Amino acid sequence: MCRTGHRPDPHEPERGDTSDTAFAALLEDSAEELYESAPCGYLSTLMDGTVAKVNTTLLNWLGLERTAVVGRKRFTDLLTVGGRLYHETHLSPLLRMHGEINGIALEIRRPGGGRMPVLVSGAVKYGSTGEPLLTRLTVFDARERRAYEEELLRSRKAAEESARQARADRARLQDALAVLQQSLLPATLPPVPGVDTAAHYHTASPDRLGGDFYDVFPLDGTRFAFFLGDVCGKGPQAAALTSLTRYTLRAAALHDPDPVSALSTLNTVLHERYTGGDPRYCTAIFGVLDPDPVTGRVAVRLASGGHPPALVVRADGQADFLATPGGLLVGVLPDPHFTAAATTLGPGDNLLLYTDGLTEARTGEDRTALYGDQALRDFCAHRAGEPAPALVLALTGLLDELGEGLDDDTALLAFGVPTRPAPGPATKNPS
Amino acid sequence: MDIRRRNNVTVTGNPQGRAVVLAHGFGCDQNMWRLTVPALAEDHRVVLFDYVGSGASDLSAFREDRYASLEGYARDVVEVCEALDLRDAVFVGHSVSAMVGVLAAAAAPERIGALVMVAPSPRYIDDEDYRGGFSAEDIDELLDSLESNYLGWSAAMAPMIMGNPERPELGDELTRSFCATDPDMARVFARTTFLSDSRDDLRTVAVPTLVLECAQDLIAPREVGAFVHRAIPGSELVTLDATGHCPQLSAPEATNAAITGFLAGSR
Known part of the structure; x- marks a missing residue:
């Protein structure tokens, strides 16, 4: 409304007569006038x-x-x-x-x-x-x-476009990660005559790039090499280290399959590669399976570099860790000592390798206790005599039960000698 | 898949009567026929449905590639006919649905025995000598109109104010979602409706056909009605003294009389 300077404020109490005049002027604003204007x-x-x-x-x-x-x-x-x-x-x-x-x-x-x-x-x-x-x-x-609405619509379209782009980028990244991941772990394990093999990998990282690794591969006509380990850290940098470790061990084993020699070669490579401001290392067990086709028994020689000991589960229910005391982390020192050990697996016996994601899983109401070596030994002893794939399946179920208490990558690798020898070389490949 | 549920199929009227399928066009849903159903219900089995993407259909069944062509909508019609095992039904299609009916009748001749085309247009965009009434730019503008009413959708869906006290049958609960649907699906339907060219399909019509046009219709002008009538040999053309594109709402008595008259004659 337009008011000129000399008009009084209609709310002013002392000037009642003039405020009536102002209202009267408003009332003259007819319905017709209101409609038109x-x-x-x-x-x-x-x-x-x-x-x-x-x-x-x-x-x-x-x-x-x-x-x-x-x-x-x-x-x-x-x-x-x-x-x-x-x-x-x-x-x-x-x-x-x-x-x-x-x-x-x-x-x-x-x-x-x-x-x-x-x-x-x-x-x-x-x-x-x-x-x-x-x-x-x-x-x-x-x-x-x-x-304003057009601005909102424009923003919405821009946001939809970015979201679409982000989805495409993520899909592409996941494809690339899947390819990389496959280069870190074997897609399937090779059949080992006279031996059941089984493996499981649980990754705690959402991009599925883990820091644990394992492999099994033939050395010559009869012997097979295997290894399982855990690099420090997680994610892409750990994956790069894993890749280096895996291919170094494979090449080293073909050159000299002695377990201590293979780990020493790996140590030299890692130490040289990561000397300086970015020290990186791993723990690993490397070993060789030597099946005897006559007796059906399998000789195992292995060495450990700072890795939790392998567990031997005998058919009769006896379960013991295969002690490898004093082995050092691989890649830290220029000239470390690695500990060797040996055993022989008979029918019904299993050898289990694992990473500490399992034994250090947090348990209990408040998630403060650790699962521990003893629990693992009891768990496996309870399943003595079962084939290696059944043991790994049971352990996979255990990992699921540990749920959120399992916050690290976990790798499992088991070898077992079947109680009834498989007919011929075409042994089943459990993975 | 439960087609009745997917297309929100409603069956009413006389179960012994000849089936009449009433199909809505672009914009709204089966409630468009609220004033038509009572005129047909006594003598006919009346089937109503919503196309997927409209009304109370199952929106999760919407596939953009399927509904980017009128054939996709015609499949809805054929599947509804199959689900109810209709034979020799009369298909009444409003606006774009008139052309959907032509495609459905060609695809399932045993199921559809007559067509009523309400305010049909086989092509909305002008093309050389053909006058559809719109340019391609006009259609882009409509799509913009839909877009700018994106924020208005919720308003249109909001509890529909007192409704219409004189017509209690138009209950709130029945018409709550009237004319409101997912904007992305509406956009697909709009593009399919206004960018299709179905002139050649008219020649495939081999059943008794009534063409119902309005005297004043911006969307389907009389030139277009005449074109459709000419293209379908033996078709009957009725011009309703009505304004706008929805004679079943603006002139329900005349519309109903034309439809029932045709139904009586096409027996």
Whole structure:
């Protein structure tokens, strides 16, 4: 409202007479005046859309004379073509069905080909017998609001596009990671004549790049080498170390399969590679299986570099760790000592290699106790005489039960001698 | 898959009567036919449904590639007919559904024995001598219109105010979702509707056909109605004294009279 400087404030209590004058001036603002000059457009149409009445505000927005609109144009004539289609497919049926519409976004045509975003609400007026007589519409200037909405829509589209891009990137990354992961672990274990083999890998990292590793591969016509270990750290850097370790051990074993020699070669490589500001090391057990096809027994020679001892589970229920005391971490010192050990597996015996993710899993109500060597030994002793795949399957179930207490990668590798020797060299490959 | 559930199929009317399938067009749903059903129910078995992506259909069944062509919608029709094992049914299609009916009748001639095309248009965009009434830019504008009413969808879905006291049958619960659906699916339906060219399909029509047009229809002008009538030999053309694209709502008595008259004659 416009007030000139000399007019009194109508709320001023001392000047009651002049405030009455101000209200009187407002009251002279007739209903007709309110209709014509309202800050929104008013429009009444017959049921076929013909404009019956329109206010000055809307005429000014349209840039049209009253005589050119009333009785001559339909509401849809005032809209852009897109708006007309929307009117016919949505707005008109809604009005017919519900008698009301609210805040529908449309655009009206302005002189010179321009357009103006508006929000339209409407209500049908019915006659005394319920027949629809006319539609009353209010038209609000939505230029500011539309600009804001377009900004929101633009942001939404940009966000959708980034999300799509991120999904594509993630998928590509996962493909690359899967290929890398396959280079760290054997897809399947080779069949070892006269020996059951089984392995399981549990990764704690969401990108599936673990820090544990194992492998089994033939050395010559009869002997097979195996190793299992744990590099320090997790994620891509650990994976790089794992890769180096795996291929070094494979090459070293072909050169000299003696377990202590293989670990020494690995030590030399890691020590040389990671000397300086980024010391990296691993623990590992490396060994050789030498099956005797005549007796069916399998001689095992192995060496450990700082790794938890292998567990030998005899068919009769005896379970003991194969002690390898004093073995040092691989890659820390230039000339370390590694401890060797040997055993022979008879029918029904199993040899289990594992990483400390299992024995250091947290257990108990408050997750403060560790699973421990003793529990592992008891668990396996309880399953004495079962084939190696069954033992690994049982241990996999145990890992699942440990749930969130298992927060590190865990690798399992087991060898067993079948109680009934398999017929011929085509031994089953459990993995 | 439960087609009845997927397409929100409603069966009403006289179980002994000839089946009449009422199909909504782009924009709304089966509630478009609320004023038509009572006129048919006494003598006919009346089947209503929502296309997947519209009304109360199972939105999880929506596949963009399927519904990017009218054939996808025609498959909905055929599958509904099969689910109810309809034979020789009358298919009443509004707007784009008229063309969907043509495709469905060609795909399943044993199931659809007559067509009623309400405000049909085989092509909305002008093409050389053909006058559909719209340019490609106009259609882009409609798509923009849909987009800018994205925020309005929830308003349209909101409890539909008092409704219509004079017509208590238009209960709130029945029409709550009327004209409101997932904006992305509406966009697909809009593109399919307004960018398709089904003029050649009209020649395949081999069943009795009624073409119902409105005297004043922005979306399907009379030139287009005449084109459809000419293209389907033996078809009957009725021009309703009605304004707008939805005569079943704006002129229900005249629309119902034309449909029931055709049904009586096509027996």
